[in-house]
Amino acid sequence: MMPSAAFSNSPAADALESDPAKMSWMVGSPPPPERIIRFEDGSYFQYPQMRWSVAHFRELMPTTNVSRGIGAPNTLERSLQAGIDEVSFVPMGSDRPMTWRDSLLANYTDGIVVLHKGRVVYERYFGALKPEGQHAAMSVTKTFVGTLAAMMVADGTLDPDRKVVEYVPELGKSAFGSATVRQLMDMTTGIRFSENYADPKADVWAHAAAGNPLPKPKDYTGPRSYYEFLQTVQPEGVHGEAFHYRTANTDALGWVMARVSGKSVAQLLSECIWSKLGAEQDAYMTVDSTGTPFAGGGLNAGLRDLARFGEMIRNDGQYNGQQVLPKAAVDDIRRGASKEFFAKAGYPLLTGWSYHDMWWHTHNEHGAFMARGVYGQALYIDPKAEAVIARFASHPVAANAANDATSLPAYDAVAKYLMSR
Amino acid sequence: MMPSAAFSNSPAADALESDPAKMSWMVGSPPPPERIIRFEDGSYFQYPQMRWSVAHFRELMPTTNVSRGIGAPNTLERSLQAGIDEVSFVPMGSDRPMTWRDSLLANYTDGIVVLHKGRVVYERYFGALKPEGQHAAMSVTKTFVGTLAAMMVADGTLDPDRKVVEYVPELGKSAFGSATVRQLMDMTTGIRFSENYADPKADVWAHAAAGNPLPKPKDYTGPRSYYEFLQTVQPEGVHGEAFHYRTANTDALGWVMARVSGKSVAQLLSECIWSKLGAEQDAYMTVDSTGTPFAGGGLNAGLRDLARFGEMIRNDGQYNGQQVLPKAAVDDIRRGASKEFFAKAGYPLLTGWSYHDMWWHTHNEHGAFMARGVYGQALYIDPKAEAVIARFASHPVAANAANDATSLPAYDAVAKYLMSR
Numbered sequence: 001m002m003p004s005a006a007f008s009n010s011p012a013a014d015a016l017e018s019d020p021a022k023m024s025w026m027v028g029s030p031p032p033p034e035r036i037i038r039f040e041d042g043s044y045f046q047y048p049q050m051r052w053s054v055a056h057f058r059e060l061m062p063t064t065n066v067s068r069g070i071g072a073p074n075t076l077e078r079s080l081q082a083g084i085d086e087v088s089f090v091p092m093g094s095d096r097p098m099t100w101r102d103s104l105l106a107n108y109t110d111g112i113v114v115l116h117k118g119r120v121v122y123e124r125y126f127g128a129l130k131p132e133g134q135h136a137a138m139s140v141t142k143t144f145v146g147t148l149a150a151m152m153v154a155d156g157t158l159d160p161d162r163k164v165v166e167y168v169p170e171l172g173k174s175a176f177g178s179a180t181v182r183q184l185m186d187m188t189t190g191i192r193f194s195e196n197y198a199d200p201k202a203d204v205w206a207h208a209a210a211g212n213p214l215p216k217p218k219d220y221t222g223p224r225s226y227y228e229f230l231q232t233v234q235p236e237g238v239h240g241e242a243f244h245y246r247t248a249n250t251d252a253l254g255w256v257m258a259r260v261s262g263k264s265v266a267q268l269l270s271e272c273i274w275s276k277l278g279a280e281q282d283a284y285m286t287v288d289s290t291g292t293p294f295a296g297g298g299l300n301a302g303l304r305d306l307a308r309f310g311e312m313i314r315n316d317g318q319y320n321g322q323q324v325l326p327k328a329a330v331d332d333i334r335r336g337a338s339k340e341f342f343a344k345a346g347y348p349l350l351t352g353w354s355y356h357d358m359w360w361h362t363h364n365e366h367g368a369f370m371a372r373g374v375y376g377q378a379l380y381i382d383p384k385a386e387a388v389i390a391r392f393a394s395h396p397v398a399a400n401a402a403n404d405a406t407s408l409p410a411y412d413a414v415a416k417y418l419m420s421r
Numbered sequence: 422m423m424p425s426a427a428f429s430n431s432p433a434a435d436a437l438e439s440d441p442a443k444m445s446w447m448v449g450s451p452p453p454p455e456r457i458i459r460f461e462d463g464s465y466f467q468y469p470q471m472r473w474s475v476a477h478f479r480e481l482m483p484t485t486n487v488s489r490g491i492g493a494p495n496t497l498e499r500s501l502q503a504g505i506d507e508v509s510f511v512p513m514g515s516d517r518p519m520t521w522r523d524s525l526l527a528n529y530t531d532g533i534v535v536l537h538k539g540r541v542v543y544e545r546y547f548g549a550l551k552p553e554g555q556h557a558a559m560s561v562t563k564t565f566v567g568t569l570a571a572m573m574v575a576d577g578t579l580d581p582d583r584k585v586v587e588y589v590p591e592l593g594k595s596a597f598g599s600a601t602v603r604q605l606m607d608m609t610t611g612i613r614f615s616e617n618y619a620d621p622k623a624d625v626w627a628h629a630a631a632g633n634p635l636p637k638p639k640d641y642t643g644p645r646s647y648y649e650f651l652q653t654v655q656p657e658g659v660h661g662e663a664f665h666y667r668t669a670n671t672d673a674l675g676w677v678m679a680r681v682s683g684k685s686v687a688q689l690l691s692e693c694i695w696s697k698l699g700a701e702q703d704a705y706m707t708v709d710s711t712g713t714p715f716a717g718g719g720l721n722a723g724l725r726d727l728a729r730f731g732e733m734i735r736n737d738g739q740y741n742g743q744q745v746l747p748k749a750a751v752d753d754i755r756r757g758a759s760k761e762f763f764a765k766a767g768y769p770l771l772t773g774w775s776y777h778d779m780w781w782h783t784h785n786e787h788g789a790f791m792a793r794g795v796y797g798q799a800l801y802i803d804p805k806a807e808a809v810i811a812r813f814a815s816h817p818v819a820a821n822a823a824n825d826a827t828s829l830p831a832y833d834a835v836a837k838y839l840m841s842r
Contacts, residue, residue, distance in 0.1 A: 029679035040636040067553045070701040072493040132488045215461040258450035280491040
């Protein structure tokens with residue numbers, strides 16, 4: 001679920017001051033009125049309440065389960081490396097080095113797990129997250145959806161070159177209808193969809209209102225579900241010429257996949273990934289009033305299960321004693337896409353990157369690629385260093401640029417540290 | 422959550438006709454409008470939609486997790502006994518025998534597991550329930566709460582002889598204030614709380630409106646949470662003279678336990694039971710708008726985990742290689758209570774029974790005792806036969822009397838069959 005009120009970007013109290021336990025959100029029987037967080041007034045998505053909400057979405061709104069099945073979880077072996085805390089790096093735009101340890105508070109980390117050659121070498125929790133607990137993945141959700149789409153392409157059930165309208169006729173009059181499935185998967189569609197959270201008229205708010213599971217206000221005349229919203233999306237620009245990061249692409253892709261498979265994105269996630277990973281916890285997705293999971297950002301998962309997913313991708317789809325995803329799907333994911341298209345989107349901190357199958361590709365010397373969520377959620381895979389970093393966070397600023405300076409160089413520094421061991 | 426509209430007791434289509442898969446509830450992307458089930462209009466709780474809802478509560482409303490932890494589940498050994506299907510019994514009020522197999526459709530069973538000496542001897546699923554899936558336990562929730570209370574009494578953190586007002590001063594002006602904790606636990610309080618679902622003015626609807634997590638209507642002036650509602654409950658009759666089955670007692674008990682422990686009923690369930698049982702799935706509870714779990718009926722759980730809980734109780738609190746509950750707590754549960762008090766409640770099918778620690782005691786020759794939910798949910802423990810029967814169901818008639826005729830003698834017949842093997 002997206003919020004129904006504007007993001008709050010007030011100056012940040014530091015990570016310790018805004019710790020949800022210190023702020024006593026929802027503590028007491030009942031909690032004092034000023035410490036109750038509600039969905040209906042949008043306060044749940046404002047800082048600092050949001051730091052509690054990211055680990056408690058299901059307590060605020062309806063959700064659908066992503067079952068891990070009922071068997072034994074896969075065991076994550078541990079081989080902790082105390083030296084990681086002292087790894088030093090220089091934040092982007094700074095000339096003063098910072099340690100890994102200090103970076104975790106600087107970017108409001110809620111939990112972080114580092115795997116090296118499949119073993120846990122580092123694991124810490126902060127804020128409202130615990131090992132047994134799920135955290136909002138936000139746009140990391142997109143990467144799971146893109147990965148499932150790559151799987152369906154690899155097994156022949158989805159043709160990336162076909163037009164969206166051929167799969168979902170209801171999208172024929174929208175800007176999506178004339179796009180190809182591949183253009184959805186790489187977000188190179190030409191659609192009008194502003195994600196400027198600071199603008200109350202941005203399309204992202206109409207999208208959020210449509211997907212809001214609460215009863216609609218009496219005077220509400222807009223679309224009443226994610227699928228209804230998608231049918232209203234207008235064209236802007238040309239398909240297939242540039243990368244434009246637009247959440248609605250993932251929702252449209254999720255609709256295509258549901259239509260092709262007869263299963264919701266949440267069901268696909270459970271059947272094709274969660275139940276095969278040896279996950280230790282179920283995950284869940286937020287849903288709209290018609291039961292459609294929010295493909296663009298509704299996943300909530302355990303941190304260690306996110307790490308397992310990353311390790312499976314690092315191992316070409318093989319994990320937990322089985323081929324979870326076809327190798328061809330992971331090969332396609334690893335391929336990346338056009339840096340030229342990406343450059344047109346204008347991310348000053350991400351020079352030389354590309355976006356493919358809803359993964360972000362650094363194209364650095366290690367071939368690292370990653371999933372990214374708006375509050376600093378990340379799944380970073382460094383193939384050369386044989387490292388996977390899974391991170392949940394709740395940075396007060398809703399933009400990756402606020403996180404990247406203290407996280408991207410930190411990931412790279414830890415990967416290099418691990419290679420040197 | 423209790424419904425916000427009256428129960429529907431229309432004549433039942435049979436169990437196969439009303440199967441949620443056959444009715445295609447919530448199937449499609451999107452489902453056709455007439456196949457969408459919503460929380461806000463109360464349709465989710467009407468038959469036959471309710472047969473889908475009981476396995477999908479979390480998709481309709483906010484819920485809080487009851488974590489099993491992240492370790493490996495306890496293994497349920499299997500030793501299936503095909504002969505159980507042919508076990509025959511005579512339903513109450515009938516003179517024609519019925520087989521166990523036929524009873525399962527007759528009483529709208531969604532899933533049933535029979536354990537004998539801890540091994541699964543029978544397991545079947547119907548309707549919307551699958552092994553990996555959770556089902557509304559409804560009033561079986563009360564038994565979990567009563568069991569936790571018995572645990573807190575056994576370990577000395579809760580004094581059953583103290584007045585409720587001493588633990589929760591806010592209840593001082595309500596009928597609960599002058600009752601003892603023991604009277605809550607055995608439902609012998611003298612309170613006014615009608616649970617006649619057919620009467621739209623019954624207190625149970627005011628209770629449901631207070632606990633409804635949706636934003637309150639503008640003209641709503643009643644209590645806005647379970648805790649606010651409990652403070653309005655008026656006296657009727659005298660404490661400690663008779664058993665009166667009133668859901669509000671369990672909610673008041675949950676409040677006492679939350680105040681004493683600093684933890685919600687859902688947290689207590691996770692810490693003291695779910696994480697120790699070796700459960701294979703998390704459970705969850707519905708919550709009101711202040712985050713309070715519905716202690717009187719909000720638990721949703723996997724069927725096999727319900728069976729594990731029963732097996733733990735049958736083994737005097739020992740299970741999964743540890744003493745999950747103190748033996749003294751289970752000893753107290755097994756003690757039962759006054760048959761005389763129980764008889765005053767007037768259950769014609771339950772002659773000679775009693776109610777203690779929120780368990781129903783048959784006082785039959787096997788000393789069987791059980792948990793009971795309004796649609797036929799049951800956890801039946803037969804100590805002499807070393808048998809545990811866990812059952813979820815969605816009978817169209819919201820009253821145990823509709824289930825008892827084809828279930829109570831069936832449980833007894835299967836227990837005797839197992840003893841004879």
